[in-house]
Amino acid sequence: MVNKRVLCVAEKPSAARQLVDAVCQGGVNASRRRPGQSQYNHVFEFETSAPIASISTSPNETVTLVFTSVTGHLFEQDFEARYRVWSSCDPSVLLDRSVSSIQCGPPEEKMPLVRTLQDEARDCMALVLWLDGDSEGEKIAADVASVVQETRPNINVRRARFSAITTAEILHSLANLDVLNQRVVAMVAARQEIDLRSGAAFTRLLTGRIQNRFSDSRADASEFKLVSYGPCQFPTLGLVVDRYLTIRNFIRVPFYVIDLGLAAAAPATGVIPFTWDRGRIFDQYVASVLYEACVEDAMAGTPDDVPRAHVTGVRKNQRRRWKPLPLATVELQKEASRKLHLSSHLVMEIAEKLYTSGFISYPRTETDKFSRAIDLRALVAEQSSHAQWGHFATRLLANENRGGHGPGPLPEDYDIVQFDWPRDGPHDDAAHPPIHPTKVAQPGSLSGNEARVYEYVARRFLASCSVDAIGAETVVNAKVGVEPFTAKGLIVEHRGFLDVFHYQRWADTEMPAYRVGQPAVVRSLLLRESSTEPPPLLSESDLISLMDRHGIGTDATIAEHVKKVQDRNYVRKLPGATGRFEPLPLGLALVDGCEAVEVHLARPTERARQEAAMKRIASGEVAQSPMIVDALGAYSALY
DNA sequence: GCAAGGTC
Secondary structure, eight states: OOOEEEEEEESSHHHHHHHHHHHSTTOGGGSEEEOOSSSSOOEEEEEEOSOOTTTOOSTTOOEEEEEEEOOSOOOEEEEOGGGTSGGGSOGGGGGOTTTSOEEEEOOGGGHHHHHHHHHHHTTOSEEEEEOOSSHHHHHHHHHHHHHHHHHOTTOEEEEOOOSSOSHHHHHHHHHTOBOOOHHHHHHHHHHHHHHHHHHHHHHHHHHHHHHHHTTTTTOOGGGOOOOOOOTTHHHHHHHHHHHHHHHHTOOOOEEEEEEEEEEOOTTOOSEEEEEETTOOBOOHHHHHHHHHHHHHHHHTTOTTSOOEEEEEEEEEEEEEEOOOOOBOHHHHHHHHHHHSOOOHHHHHHHHHHHHHTTSBOOSOOOOOSOOTTSOHHHHHHHHTTOTTTHHHHHHHHHOBOOSOOSSSOOOGGGGSOOBOOOOOOSOOOSSOOOBOBOSOOOBTTBOHHHHHHHHHHHHHHHHHTSOOEEEEEEEEEEEETTEEEEEEEEEEEEOGGGGTOTTSOOOOBOOOOOOTTOEEEEEEEEEEEEEOOOOOOOOHHHHHHHHHHHTOSOTTTHHHHHHHHHHTTSEEEOSSSSOOEEEOHHHHHHHHHHHHTTOOTTOTTHHHHHHHHHHHHHTTSSOHHHHHHHHHHHHHHHO
């Protein structure tokens, strides 16, 4: 008797491989592998006797699993042919569902995948959809199902749900197969349609208007400039403009502070700067009265005309500098910009290349905690032969931290480089581990920015597997008359992760041994006028943080939006290491123009508002069709 | 020539 065959489809080739590794006895190498119609998506076949919900009918029944994958979305949507030509209609027609229709199906380049799915489904009695656990994955799953059902209308279609690709989790998932969540599918379809219709309508409108406006001076067709609207582009532009306007409209307010310099206690020499506990005083008169009292008090009762302050407190605190969290995509983008001065778009290109050549794990992940199932020591051991940080990795493996978390006394051996399980961050996308090195790259095997990004990933990983840095802070309080001042010093006692993670500095600031009750000689006492300062223009890492916070784009797309607003000449990155973003005249005009007519499309909160409306489809509060009509109606009103 | 979302 021939085994039942079950077609299993993952979102990407790497996921298919991992899934096979988890379920197939003997791992992926024990499976039968053959090429598919598309060059990247192989087919893996193997037998299993694991129970499969609604498929295996007797205990220990052997079933053949046929695993393959797609590459992200299988379908794309576009307007029916007659509306694809820009001059074919007034763009507002694109917002009207009753006039223009949208087609959804596989684009030409996905046809090999479609053929593989249909070929493989021919002798399978069931289809199990192993796509990622997010809403986009649900939509891709539905599209895969529809392709397979075209040739196999009666095939048993099931959805696998899993929170990590481990053997236990995947076996559990096989035994508890679910069905597709059509509401989530409908939500994603709605997002796609609303984004396409609004994007196309407003892009055609804006491009046409602005072209006309400048047609006399820019007759040359090569001068063609696309002026696009997108529900992520505009809020991204809005963030840059917001900060620019905050700076432009900033009103500086003068304030006053008293700076105190005390002679260091013997045997140390020099002057120690103290800051005034009152902070800023905005009233000049009050500040000068306080200052004069201070000067008078400093001189009061001094036998030798030397001004003095009194040390009122000396206390020591333990300070801890936490080791970095495991690395997720958005954090990699921010760090690459801050520490390596690479744009987020470039770092994603590089990370993708490092991933496909096997040096690092999958680079698009939200997860910042390691599963307890992963063998971190093996990954550390892989780095131990590295010429630069191999020694650190070796020492990590030789010792292990036992306690030493939280406040309180440190264990005796804390000073030793030692392995310590990484901290758990708050995010988990249930599909991918944090970004980590998978294979050691000796110096010379990678070059330029690839080498720099790899080095960051490797050092960050080793840092996350070592211990926090510990410092001893000394806080000295002093009074001149009744006015309190404070100075702080710090000695780094245990460098911990800092030894391998040289992107972060924690420097000593010496503090001489003052004693309570002791007078100290005042070397300087000055009333200084200063003023409040506007914040700086946004850096790329600031912009990414804000986009992340406002839900503009995803970890996989944030970098593209940042690039797009530059490519469109809406904003530019100023030269310099921090590369701050400044709106260009076109970008400023777009935002000003929108706001002037009460169109809020460039507000940073707009994307989150739109997505919240779409989520009502997934939760069942509204049906898809009225929601889309509603959203498009709102766009039509703005149009 | 338009969007954003996947991924190679």
